[in-house]
Amino acid sequence: MSLDLMLFLVLALVAIATAMGMLISRNAVYSALFLVLNFTTVAIFYLLLGAPFIAMSQITVYAGAIMVLFLFVIMLLGADALPKAEVLPWQRPFAIGLAFILAAEATFLLVTKARPTGDILQPADAVNTMDNLRAMGMVLFNDYLLPFEVTSILLLVAMVGAITLNRKEKGARKS
């Protein structure tokens, strides 16, 4: 077993364990922190796959900005667990069974039909950082310039929307 495969398996175990921890922990703060760890392991996978720019964006945007926003909202709303009240007793086992079927289907279809042949490059070759970043910048600003600009408009719209939703209305509040 090569070193890279061993690294992959350990990291995959960490990623799945933290995702399960996010799923089953009762406290929302623990869920958020598990998710930060999961995003960080996925960022390391991106490095192994030879995508250093995506890895750094993952850490700054997901683990940094998005999860800090989540933690702010959790602190704003209170982190207490919801009271236990099973509405549909058969819902949870049914959902888990459906999830297993989905996992089997997705794995089977992706592996057999999509035919991802070949292996990932050796990280030392792939993370040839300056070349990789320069090539990616050329592709981004030559071939994908319009989507890039549209993304900035999307972010502006999201910002205005978030501010408008939480703005205090002047005068009598209709309700």
Place this chain on the structure above:
Amino acid sequence: MITVPVNYYIILSAILFTIGVTGVLIRRNALIIFMSIELMLNASNLAIVAFSSAIKSFSGQIFVFFVIAVAAAEVAVGLALIVEIFKSKRSIDVDQMSSLKG
């Protein structure tokens, strides 16, 4: 010097996506459901980057970059909505968001 096969990344991505789907199905806390959606986005990103590395093209990485930007916008609006719902219902249990009237 060949290392990890692409299939392993794809299987890991499918497992993470399924965990996200399970979270959306069985949890009732709106914030946890939202985190599960982020996990699903992340799993699909991992699959896209793996495919893009396998065919040695940059397009997949560019798509992932856009997906990350869209996810950031989605989180800003979604969390604002959750805060607003909490203000009117005093709860973030999705079972209680059953009426359309604010």
